[in-house]
Amino acid sequence: MSDSLSLSALFSSSFLSATILPGNSEVVFATLLTTVNTAPWLLLVVAITGNTLGGLTNVIIGRIAPVSKHHPRLELAMKWLQRYGSSALLLSWLPVMGDLLCLLAGWLRLPWWSVTFFMLLGKSLRYLVVMMITLKSISFFS
Template identity: 80%
Template sequence: MSDTLSLLGLFSSSFLSATLLPGNSEVVFAALLTTVETDPLLLLAVAIVGNTLGGLTNVVIGRLAPIPKHHPRLALAMKWLQRFGAPALLLSWLPIMGDLLCLLAGWLRLPWWSVTFFMLIGKSLRYIAVMLITLKGLSFFS
């Protein structure tokens, strides 16, 4: 597979995984780290940018859509955002709950810059952890 196709596939996977659609970009990211000769930092950057843009898509949807009906996870996400504000988006990488946090951040009209900043930090830390675990695992078995 060419580097361009690998990067495009990783971007698509990380973007879609951050939206309401199901996905598992960590598996794609780890697989590419172990199988392609692309710079791991470039793979990391592509995964982070794609996942952050996908999360921001949820924020936009939250700004445009009415608030969904009551759901236990919705109540918890709303409580976190009302208590912590945009820093709660450090947890935007969590499955399901992270999507709700992003949607509600849009619905609550939290400031774009702080939403983007905290989302970027949270998603970056997750991909950095995946990269370190993957690369350390490879060196352990070498």
């Protein structure tokens, strides 16, 4: 697979994974780390960028679309955001709950800079952990 195709696939997967659509970005990221000759740091940057932009898309949707408050997970996400503010977006990488946090951050009109910062930080830490585990397992089995 060419570098540009690999990077495009990773970006698409990480973007979709940050929305309600399935993307399996961790699997794609780990697979590319082990199978392509692209620099790991470049794969990391592409995955983080795609996933953060996908999360910010949810924030935009939350700003323009009405939010229904009749879901138990939605209530929990709302409590987290009311208690911790934008810093709750450190958990924006969580399945389902992370999507809700992003949507509600938009709905609550939390400040863009802090939403982006905490979302970027949380998603970066997640991909760094995946990268470290993947690279450690490669060296272990080599």
